[in-house]
Amino acid sequence: MARPAGHASFAMRLGHYGLWAVTLLILFxxxxxxxxxVPLSFSAGTFLTFPLPGLSLRWYQEFFSSGPWQLALRNSxxxxxxxxxxxxxxxxxxxxxxxxxRLPAPTLLMGLIVSxxxxxxxxxxxxxxxxxxPFGLTGSLLGLTLAHTVLAVPFVVITVSATLQGFDPNQIRAGASLGAPPATVFFRIVLPLILPGVISGALFAFVTSxxxxxxxxxxxxxxxxxxxxQMFNGIRENISPIIAAAASMLILLSVLLLTVLELLRRRNERLRGIKA
Amino acid sequence: MAAPAVGSGGAALTGRSLQRQLQRSNRLRRLQAAALVAPLLLYLLLFFLWPIAGMLWRSIDNPELRQVMPQTASLIQGWEGQDLPDEAVLASFAAELRQSYQDKTLAVAAKRLAYESPGFRSLMFAAARALPETPEGSWRATLTGLDPKWGEPLTWAIIQRAAAPWTPIYLLAAIDHRLDANGGIVAAPADQAIYLGIFLRTFWIALVVTVLCLLLGYPVAYQLAALPPRQSNLLLILVLLPFWTSLLVRTAAWVVLLQREGVINDLLIKLGLIGEPLQLVYNRFGVYVAMTHILLPFMILPLYSVMRGLPPHYMRAAASLGAGPVRAFWRVYLPQTVPGIGAGCLLVFILAIGYYITPALIGGANDQMVSYFVAFFTNQTINWGMASALGAVLLLATLLLFALYARLVGIDRLKLG
Incomplete structure (x- = not known):
């Protein structure tokens, strides 16, 4: 050892813990x-400050009994x-x-789809x-859906393509050679195999919209x-705990989404583990 | 196995027909592939590309005068620019001026002409109010009698320009330039030259946010990549959860945290660190904090995926050759992560220059980015030409950066989540 071991290990330990502290701080x-x-949404008071004056569900109650918020939730x-x-x-x-x-100009094609x-x-x-x-699609849920689909489609293409990369096309041939028509091959062989990717894509699409x-x-x-x-207007005009309640429910939605994605990922890993 | 018998007639025939069959099946596959992709392409063409093309067209479209004064607009295109337009043009102008005043459409034309020269609005309305039904002598004499400006060729040159099928003025204005009296391109006067400053501000905010994301994201990605998969997956949830939380939720949370009576000011006062609440929101500081928070996962994820794939023995080799931890990191580890740094920085920067909601809710008047002005001109002042021109420049910048990303990083690496 060229340098004093105690000194080096002390510096390294310091660096080690320092890095951990920085990482945890950033994750925080x-x-x-x-x-x-989330805690503020359970506040009994009308101000968004700590400590909470008491716990209550009044803002959730207000959310579910308010006409505009209900309409907004339904539309969404x-x-x-x-x-x-x-x-x-x-x-x-x-x-x-x-x-x-292989289609012509694959990079351009993919670039267009993810743009x-x-x-x-x-x-x-x-x-x-x-x-x-000109087509009366402004001020309509149909118009909003058409535009949201443009924004959501890249997530579906990316997740399904990722699943298809591990897909062995011989399975299609095997199905066909055993006499299954293309529709049967698709629904009985292809779809079950790419389903995790399709579900992930669908979840991403839902959240995007x-x-x-x-x-x-x-x-x-x-x-x-x-x-x-509705939240945008609320934040702009008067940020009240009802926004915190709406936000908390959206967070719950993200938690659910992440859980499903994680389960799908594990299932996928397990299936591939068996195959290997 | 034996090699195929060369020259044997039967085998050659089978070979040829096999080749034909293969070609046919390949063609069929390509057709099927095209048919599967076609619905999406058609959809994007109709509901994405067509709208964007429409916006680009609006940045040079020049419809106002041709709608309000169609006859004059077509007649004045024949004027050579010497002296004044001839009596037929002036007569048509007078008739359509009066007509549009009655129909209450004159304001549209006057607003458009005021973009070229601010004095036009009052000039047009004063003339419309005072104009007789028949000329006193000639229309030339009548108009000039109302205001000597009508006797200047410059006035008519501006009308001619505003009546052309398309105009460069919005795109020029978006880069702080304008047309002078003779149609040459000159810098805009200082009080109107605000857009380059806004683009500069947009790029500056995006740059600061990118640097902050890199500084915060690098250690996190490094630490996550160094951990065993079970632990790193657990900590990765702390990155992914905010990533999949609504942008609006996070923006709202930052307002709650940073406002004057907010959580952070409260805490600092209770700790006795400050006496008066600090202004943390509705200014640049708030924008930096919230945007860095929102974009940080876009930096961490590509960095993490590059670092995860790095073989650990290079660092061990560096250490065994006597390099200290700092030197080994700087000379061996960091260069290997450059692809991740590039991917993360480009992605964060591209996304940051298009931000609208977060600066609009957390920033002050001087922290608004280009997107805000695109929305402002579309909804507030209804200057769709200016909105589209600013949008066109922003789109150009985004697409150039995206092309760079596709070239350096690869589009298939654009995975989010």
């Missing part, structure tokens, strides 16, 4: 807003569900197509606002107001 920064907003559920169906079907078909054969993820939302919003207006606010700001009037849109 990441989780802080969630740690703060309708749009997000319709978006999920549309995006999942279109995205899954496209992902199947892209792995089936809604990086194009600034306000540009999509202004574009669809101008383009949908459920959280989206910029396009909603341009395409919705008071009657089509969605949950994020």
């Amino acid at each position: 920064f990441l989780i802080l807003p969630i740690l703060i907003i 559920l309708i749009v997000a569900s319709a978006t999920t169906v549309l995006a999942t079907v279109l995205g899954t078909l496209a992902a199947l197509g892209m792995t089936r054969a 809604p993820m990086v194009v600034p939302l306000v540009i999509v919003a202004v574009g669809v606002y101008f383009a949908y207006a 459920f959280d989206e606010v910029v396009v909603a700001l341009f395409l919705t009037g008071p009657a089509e107001r969605t949950l994020p849109r």
